[in-house]
Amino acid sequence: MARIVLKGISKSYGDTQAVEDLNLAIEDGEFVVLLGPTGAGKTTTLRLIAGLEPPDSGQIAIGGRDVAGEAPAERDVAFVFQQYSLYPHLSVYENLAFPLKSPARRLGKEEVDRRVREVARMVRIDHKLENRSTRLSGGEMQRVAIGRALVRRPSIYLMDEPLSSLDAKLRAELRLELKRIQNELGSTLLYVTHDQVEAMTMADRIGILSHGRLVQIGTPREIYADPANLHVAARLGQPHINLLPVDLLPGGQTPSGTRTVGARTEHIEISLEGERNASIDWIEHLGDQNHLHIRVRDHKLVTLADPNFSIAAGDNVSLTLRNPLYFDAAGQRVT
Numbered sequence: 001m002a003r004i005v006l007k008g009i010s011k012s013y014g015d016t017q018a019v020e021d022l023n024l025a026i027e028d029g030e031f032v033v034l035l036g037p038t039g040a041g042k043t044t045t046l047r048l049i050a051g052l053e054p055p056d057s058g059q060i061a062i063g064g065r066d067v068a069g070e071a072p073a074e075r076d077v078a079f080v081f082q083q084y085s086l087y088p089h090l091s092v093y094e095n096l097a098f099p100l101k102s103p104a105r106r107l108g109k110e111e112v113d114r115r116v117r118e119v120a121r122m123v124r125i126d127h128k129l130e131n132r133s134t135r136l137s138g139g140e141m142q143r144v145a146i147g148r149a150l151v152r153r154p155s156i157y158l159m160d161e162p163l164s165s166l167d168a169k170l171r172a173e174l175r176l177e178l179k180r181i182q183n184e185l186g187s188t189l190l191y192v193t194h195d196q197v198e199a200m201t202m203a204d205r206i207g208i209l210s211h212g213r214l215v216q217i218g219t220p221r222e223i224y225a226d227p228a229n230l231h232v233a234a235r236l237g238q239p240h241i242n243l244l245p246v247d248l249l250p251g252g253q254t255p256s257g258t259r260t261v262g263a264r265t266e267h268i269e270i271s272l273e274g275e276r277n278a279s280i281d282w283i284e285h286l287g288d289q290n291h292l293h294i295r296v297r298d299h300k301l302v303t304l305a306d307p308n309f310s311i312a313a314g315d316n317v318s319l320t321l322r323n324p325l326y327f328d329a330a331g332q333r334v335t
């Protein structure tokens, strides 16, 4: 377990600035998720910490040590990739034992056996230890890949979209398990994803990356409720935040300098009373909730509604804002 500190890290590939002046401290035992769109610099950040590439400038410290001169193996870091990279000719047991077999480790046979079985229980694959790794489902393979990282007990874990190749149900299951395991081990974990649900459910803190820069870092609640700018506000929330011109809807007290009003479901009151200023274009029925597609003059917005709310396409409704978010011409929050 260890603290990770990045100070002024930059990295470019030719003309592409992948990471730019990145400052980030991840506390010992903390679960930090880097969230950002494709090309934001997430994978590059992990690769720099792991030592797979050197930064152009800046410093990286792990557990108080400047790791500039250290090779990946010396950094005591485990990396889990998007695609499970198991040894196909080996059994699950042998795959899990593999990282413990390097001559440098000098672990006795019993100790290896004990650790393999302990980790197999943790990632819930202990009933398949003798299976060939090719005879596993995608979810089981990824459990083994995660187990192989855990078995070494490194000081930090770096995970690059480890759940993205799995179906939605498995992803939800493994999300919970990863969080439980990290809690149990108290390990420092830096996790990269572009899935906002993973970020919201697992992270102690979320760091939002855009064009190689860290735009904001905070607890999931802070990032969601108090976004620094439009870019961050648009990364979280389902359906997406509605960006509306000032004065389109009544309600709220617009601060001066506001150019755009950001309204999520919880910022929009729908009523069948009062002046009807909007009409329902269509309704998506998702089972436990409905997405209402609403038109206000020539603007469209989407909000959630309870399926029991009795409303139909073509109905006219009254919309009012309640404490929405305000942004200036540059997209920065105005309060």
Ligand SMILES: Nc1ncnc2c1ncn2[C@@H]1O[C@H](COP(=O)(O)OP(=O)(O)OP(=O)(O)O)[C@@H](O)[C@H]1O
Binding pocket: 013, 016, 017, 018, 036, 037, 038, 039, 040, 041, 042, 043, 044, 045, 194
């Ligand atoms: N080895 C490389 N050579 C050239 N350009 C690279 C290399 N690695 C990354 N880049 C570029 O650096 C930028 C950041 O890439 P990076 O892989 O870190 O983004 P990411 O946020 O992880 O994206 P994704 O979600 O698609 O994995 C991109 O524009 C990418 O094309």
